Amino acid sequence: MTIRSLTLGLVAAALVPAGAAFADDSDGPNLLENAGFEIPIAKTYSTFGEASRNGEFALDSGWSLKMFGCFCAPFNGNGAVSIYDIPVVGGSVYRVGAAALTPAGDQIRNGSWGGIKVEFKDASNTVVAIGERRILEGYDPKMPMEEWIPADFIAYAPENAVSATIVPVYLQAGQDDAGAMYLDDMLLASTKRNAEKPLVNPNFDNGVDYQYLVFPTFNGWTEQYGNVFFDDFNFINGPHSAGMFGSFPDYDGDGQCDPGGVSGLGQIIPDIFEGDQVTLSMSAYTPAPDSIVGTDNFVLQKIEFLGSDPSAPIDSIAGTVMDGTGAFDNDTWHFAEISGTAPAGTTSIRIVAQIVQPDCGAGSIRIDEVDVTVGSGGGGPVACPGDFNDDGVVDGADFGFLFAAWGACAGCAEDLNNDGFVNGIDLGEFLAVWGECPDDNGGGGGGGDPGDCPDCDCCEANGNTSCSDQACTDAVCAVDAICCQFGWDSICAGIAEDECNGCAGP
Secondary structure (H helix, E strand, O other): OOHHHHHHHHHHHHHOOOOOOOOOOOOOOOOOOOOOOOOOHHHOEEEEOEEEEEOOOOOOOOOEEEEEOOOOOOOEEEEEEEOOOOEOOOOOEEEEEEEEEOOOOOOOOOOOEEEEEEEEEOOOOOEEEEEEEEEEEOOOOOOOOOOOEEEEEEEEOOOOOOEEEEEEEEEEOOOOOOOEEEEEEEEEEEEOOOOOOOOOOOOOOOOEOOOOOOOOOEOOOOEEEOEEEEEOOOOOOOOOEEEEEOOOOOOOOOOOOOOOEEEEEEEEEEOOOOOOEEEEEEEEEOOHHHOOOOOOOEEEEEEEEEOOOOOOOOEEEEEEEEEOOOOOOOOOOEEEEEEEEOOOOOOEEEEEEEEEEOOOOOOEEEEEEEEEEEEOOOOOOOOOOOOOOOOOEEOHHHHHHHHHOOEEOOOOOOOOOOOOEEOHHHHHHHHHOOEEOOOOOOOOOOOOOOOOOOOOOOOOOOOOOOOOOHHHHHHHHHHOOHHHHOOOOHHHHHHHHHHOOOOOOO
16 A cells, blocks of 8 residues: 555544534534543533433444433533533534434433534623534434434534533423433534535524524524524424514614514525526425414515625525415415526625514514525636635645645645634545646646546646556556545656556556
8 A cells, every 4th residue: 555545544434423423524623521431421511400420322432421300400411511622613504413323121211302512702701602412312212222313403603702612411390201222423523514505404403502592592593683583393303493573673762663663683604606507495384373374474585696795695586485365275285496596796695584574464484494506607716725825736736735834724724624623624625626726717737627537648747547458547546545646746657657567557
């Protein structure tokens, strides 16, 4: 094995934290210490309620966190809170996860549930956002027993977030509800939005502030106004939907409602460019006891195309999901979809869900299953990540920049995956773009679109992942796998000269 192949192996190993089966290739390293409770809890976590390190059930290390209720009051919480520093980069997204198990004969029951929570904090240590995922629910008739259930979700760290706290938690809903759960293999890692499905928390399920101590209520939906709440009774897939009712504004201060009330949620999605095709859909519901049917209230969905000034959209597309004056049934989910193409100057979009109250009408609605799909129009900026000295080539000179910045380096160019650290993950991304930078037409070496290249000379660097002779390609990649994984560079060409008889064939 060559030294370079060994380096690739180390990078690949760093991509997936040990035991975290739900980790993705785009994830950074696990930021959590003692994620599997391998060492005594007191060194890294402060417990509350009934929670302790236990060896009865475990995934990898022989230990897990056991939690059960105190049988002292309804809705009592039990779990642990991280007590070490977990730095995060504001404006980034993170994958949060864990695996949970409930034992047969002592399974959690009724409304009790357990899962994993992350709290994002600002420089003053104030919680500015919450993300949470229920992994086991006592109400679930299909809940497996004595089986580890992995679960994860994507959480957004607001722009002013600088640190995080991780909280494994079990809620005993009824004072007499029996049951215990075990939690293991926790994960908190920087990640990337799905380019085609970039919306965070589309179902309002991952990150609800039950006590409304943090604003906004739903993780990822950083814009919230009027009267917005969560509903854990009316939803499509559960456990929540977003509820709204009119804002009943009093613009003139006379104590009476004035026309023009609006309540809603908004989420900004970055990296949308000219020509991208954006489709937005959602479902809306109005409950019979508090229906908007018979009023002039309506539910609006909107895509706003944003440029350099997010407060002044370049363009927008809007559509009605349901209308109180129309033929819409109560207690029924109504689906609607809109789409449009990003105009010139677009760099991001704002997704909006609203209840509009033209004339102080009563009634409430629920929103669920919001979906955003983006089809690339090829209008993104031409970039050359890894070319730190801007000479048009990613090479050894840039390699020096990368290692000079090794370690904590939030916001620096060498932090290619934007997780606040320069490490093996960035090294892997750096090697993937080795060679000449792409030009405006998509040409160039390692920054192009590597793939089969039936016309490429095996003895010359071509930036693709093969050459014209398949047998020679196989022989070269048997020596150095990078050639068929990241790009055919001068090293690959040199191997071809040795392995393929000067490119006359192996």
